[in-house]
Amino acid sequence: MAQVTRTPLADQAADLLLERIRSGEWALGEKLPGETTLAPQLGVGRSTLREAIRQLAGRGVLASRQGSGVFITALDVSEDWDIVLRRAGIISVIEARIAIETEAASLAAARRTPADVRAIRQALSARAEYRDEIESHVDADTAFHRAIVAAAHNPILLDLFDSFTPRLREAMIEMLRIRKTFGHTADQDLHGGLADAIFDRDAAAAAQRSRAHLMSLRDSLT
Amino acid sequence: MAQVTRTPLADQAADLLLERIRSGEWALGEKLPGETTLAPQLGVGRSTLREAIRQLAGRGVLASRQGSGVFITALDVSEDWDIVLRRAGIISVIEARIAIETEAASLAAARRTPADVRAIRQALSARAEYRDEIESHVDADTAFHRAIVAAAHNPILLDLFDSFTPRLREAMIEMLRIRKTFGHTADQDLHGGLADAIFDRDAAAAAQRSRAHLMSLRDSLT
DNA sequence: ACTCATCAGCTTGTCTGAGGAGTTGTGTTA
């Protein structure tokens, strides 16, 4: 099928180049072939190739240094996060949560304000209420953990957390539906202990309890 | 003050153009002047201007349509994460790196394969070579840290790392250019120690050294 | 044998001129 809209050669060359970069043809920081050899290889003129390179440079994938060459600075930032999370598997996701939440818990212990304390306390009691309905319980649990990350006062960590949890919701519900181990008193106490450590400004204990909780979650899946 | 490093004209033209766009000289969706009139206005050749436009097009600011003209598609660079990272401040970014890299180092110690060991070792020696050139040093350093995250065999952590580093590159270069504290033997030894801990499968030591390195980096900025 | 300046041969950077191709508005014509 012939396409109605002809895309510029420079765009096509950029796509083609990005594809080859993604495929791992060149490692991070490695040098690309010279313009004079790459241009005929892609079937375009040198200036067209240069525009393609500029385009990728604008996206932070390439960087060119005069006299030296064109180098790969990133293996594409890409926005296919949805797919990545799906393919990665639940274990990898929980490990990423461990990374973010333990650090956040530690920071939260140091930085929490009275307003943070109120928010965490409220989320904790809300979590205790929903013991029977799985979905509500998962939502309340997520809200509790989010309150802790928010108390760390680091916008990046909060952004990372927010990019995880929506994808995680279904998986968590599914999981809890199969193994009916949720809403137990012990589980609730574990979360209470994490909150207490943050209230007491005990960074080490907060990190340790956050990690312990998530690792037990991970281990229950293996 | 004459600058030592001459930035390419195309980059300068792109910056100049972005500045004028940000100042509101043209409205969203409006057409820019033609290449033949804009190029002399900026004092560059036509192809140079075209490369500048391509660069901004790659960042989603401009879009050119053949026969019609070049149009403004966004007044702000935004690009979701880019602006978040810029506004958040370098401290928050480093804290996020601490979260990701310490966990990754710990996992890498447990999971590293012989291939990972080779990759880390190679990156480390490459890092030692580039002691004088700031840019090359930063790239080599990034490659080293990336090799460790890759050795953790967790695609999500690797993706998170990759989403940080491209934006961090310029800030790191800028920082090192001001404070000339890089490439020191102590610094290289620190990285060597981290690598050794991973080689020895000592997860605790790997995490501790990774954290120590990044925290010293953070503290040097306060 | 070692040091260092020089240079040839790479690389990317920039400009120019020539067409090709698409779009748009205008004027002519039926």
Added chain:
DNA sequence: TAACACAACTCCTCAGACAAGCTGATGAGT
């Protein structure tokens, strides 16, 4: 009035020339 033809724009692509920067080899001088 409506459809068509066309001229005048626009960006797109290529080729060639030269400038500027980097790198490794070469050779002279110590």
